[in-house]
Amino acid sequence: MTRPQRPGPGVSPLPPYRSMLVVDMKDYSGAPGRHHAHLNAVIPEILQSAFARCALATLWTEISFSDSTGDGYAIGLPAERLPFLLNPFLGSLQDELTDRSRTLADAGLSPIRMRVSVSVGPVTDSGANAVSDGAGAARVELHRLLDSDPVRDLLARSAEVTRVAAIVSARAFEDAVLTGYTEESPDLYVAAPVQVKRYQGEAYLRVPAPSGDLLTSGFRTDPDAPGADRKAPGDSSPTADPAAGRSVDRSRNRRGGIGAISGTVHSIITDPTGPINTGSGQIYNNGPQDFRENR
Incomplete structure (x- = not known):
């Protein structure tokens, strides 16, 4: 037993x-x-x-x-x-x-x-x-x-x-x-x-x-609250914009007040921190000796 x-x-x-x-x-x-x-x-x-x-x-x-x-x-x-x-x-x-x-x-x-x-x-x-x-x-x-x-x-x-x-x-x-x-x-x-x-x-x-x-x-004010944009600070990876047919930056830390630009773009002058994605034309990034061209 x-x-x-x-x-x-x-x-x-x-x-x-x-x-x-x-x-x-x-x-x-x-x-x-x-x-x-x-x-x-x-x-x-x-x-x-x-x-x-x-x-x-x-x-x-x-x-x-x-x-x-x-x-x-x-x-x-x-x-x-x-x-x-x-x-x-x-x-x-x-x-x-x-x-x-x-x-x-x-x-x-x-x-x-x-x-x-x-x-x-x-x-x-x-x-x-x-x-x-x-x-x-x-x-x-x-x-x-x-x-x-x-x-x-x-x-x-x-x-x-x-x-x-x-x-x-x-x-x-x-x-x-x-x-x-x-x-x-x-x-x-x-x-x-x-x-x-x-x-x-x-x-x-x-x-x-x-x-x-x-x-x-709402009940929460922190950036990680449910429904908030969950990208990490500084994440500028492009996401598709079906209306414009091209990629645009949707980073929450973007400066300069530009959200998305569609159509033909000629010249943009902005903050030195960038970045910007565009279809054609020239981009002047307002830093010393900083000139970028994207076609």
Whole structure:
């Protein structure tokens, strides 16, 4: 009889998978110190009310671990609850913060705006909300995403009417959005590279109520954003222009304000950095002793 093999030394089972959410209040440190205790207490109250207003009050009772970060709050829920943290919760949180802005104004406080991070993965969970609960690489990712520039930029470039800017881990996006469990279009999310300290990965941006520069310039302003010209800086390789029947330079770093020229070309005087592709005629490149002829 073959004796059963024992697991190798050091092998251990994965901790349970949990869906996680953490929020952070924008400009918390800018509020007078005497209001901080009130804000610390009101943040989880806002989250609970946001769950209730979208008919998810029972999810608050399912929280397996929670943690105040002072200017924010983190919670862990069963993994199968992940879709609800994206839809309808993010929209409900936007509405909750909009309604509460009036009360805060009466108390002399600025409207609360929040960054939100959502992730899923294996983390420790004793079921007793112990100090060590919620530990693991997925929890580190949750907080790194919250601190990343792409989601911070969303609130910086939007008006006060945008109360919520969210960033979602790639795993959470794939598991809950791409599979259709959130019942929303993946096109509502914008991919963004994230690098914070030693963490590096891709995440997805979501803004329930965009405003300001987000409406005119989009969620991302970097040149590598989806849909942008992906040529490397200085890449002047020609691309075919079907209208002109010849190759033209479409480099984004071109100077001189000339995009494409079709038809018979006689003389062009331009910047010394060039380059220019033309059908016939002469080209004067405005550098010392620099004359080029292309026929």
